Amino acid sequence: MIDNQLITRRRAIIAGLASVGGMVLPGCSRESPPSYGNLLRMGDNLTYAAHRALLPGQKLAREYSRRDISSMPATGTTNPEAEEYQSLYHNKFAGWSLSVEGMVSRPMVFTVAELKRLPSRTQITRHTCEEGWSAIAEWTGVPLSRVLDAVGMLPRARFVSFYSYDDWADSIDLFDALHPQTILAYGMNGRDLAVAHGAPVRLRVERQIGYKSMKFLKRIVVTEEFDDGGENGNIQNGWAWYVGI
Numbered sequence: 001m002i003d004n005q006l007i008t009r010r011r012a013i014i015a016g017l018a019s020v021g022g023m024v025l026p027g028c029s030r031e032s033p034p035s036y037g038n039l040l041r042m043g044d045n046l047t048y049a050a051h052r053a054l055l056p057g058q059k060l061a062r063e064y065s066r067r068d069i070s071s072m073p074a075t076g077t078t079n080p081e082a083e084e085y086q087s088l089y090h091n092k093f094a095g096w097s098l099s100v101e102g103m104v105s106r107p108m109v110f111t112v113a114e115l116k117r118l119p120s121r122t123q124i125t126r127h128t129c130e131e132g133w134s135a136i137a138e139w140t141g142v143p144l145s146r147v148l149d150a151v152g153m154l155p156r157a158r159f160v161s162f163y164s165y166d167d168w169a170d171s172i173d174l175f176d177a178l179h180p181q182t183i184l185a186y187g188m189n190g191r192d193l194a195v196a197h198g199a200p201v202r203l204r205v206e207r208q209i210g211y212k213s214m215k216f217l218k219r220i221v222v223t224e225e226f227d228d229g230g231e232n233g234n235i236q237n238g239w240a241w242y243v244g245i
């Protein structure tokens with residue numbers, strides 16, 4: 001299948017880039033902590049330039065018009081029971097904030113207002129659930145790439161992990177993380193995101209199946225190593241980690 005070939009090619013390109021990064025750092029083992037010497041900066045810039053250069057080649061998921069919007073069922077968790085979430089919910093999410101940490105130079109914590117101040121993107125897309133239904137909705141949020149730019153992703157970063165208030169854990173690779181339609185959505189169909197759909201902020205990963213779009217976001221961690229989320233990961237449900245559509 002063409003799509004599979006494309007994915008394999010992208011993966012090969014990522015692997016290639018990683019080895020180029022390694023080559024400009026002789027004597028620097030993978031385990032050594034990041035330093036900020038000029039040599040490393042070279043690798044840094046190379047990696048970032050390459051990621052950015054590859055981005056325009058990323059296919060966008062189809063976007064629809066307002067009249068295509070359909071009703072969307074709320075599925076899975078629709079109001080996390082965790083005490084921490086319930087207290088945020090009863091305070092209208094005034095105390096909610098999202099920690100973005102890990103392999104970044106400036107770990108940061110974002111309130112909803114701070115996320116809303118960053119450049120936003122609105123997209124009308126089809127959500128496809130693994131259970132066989134699909135629905136079209138309009139999503140508004142901040143591109144994840146903007147948030148990752150703000151915290152300064154380190155050059156060795158390869159994956160972005162997400163954690164939710166209903167104890168989901170999952171991750172995506174940098175191609176999906178930097179994809180222009182991958183957003184942290186705080187709005188749906190022109191309103192603040194409803195609790196049942198993941199309030200106050202959920203992920204939208206438009207080129208993968210619905211369960212990758214994690215609701216009720218709590219924490220984002222940029223990582224170097226692949227992490228399928230362990231006990232809380234989708235793999236435990238028998239679901240694949242990568243489910244491109």
Ligand SMILES: Nc1nc2c(c(=O)[nH]1)N[C@H]1C(S)=C(S)[C@@H](COP(=O)(O)O)O[C@H]1N2
Binds near residue numbers: 212
């Ligand atoms: N945190 C969290 N995220 C989640 C889920 C969930 O139960 N918890 N369900 C997933 C699944 S299987 C789907 S189809 C969509 C459902 O989103 P919706 O409730 O807005 O329709 O969210 C996904 N993200």
Ligand SMILES: [Mo]
Binds near residue numbers: 130
């Ligand atoms: Mo789903």
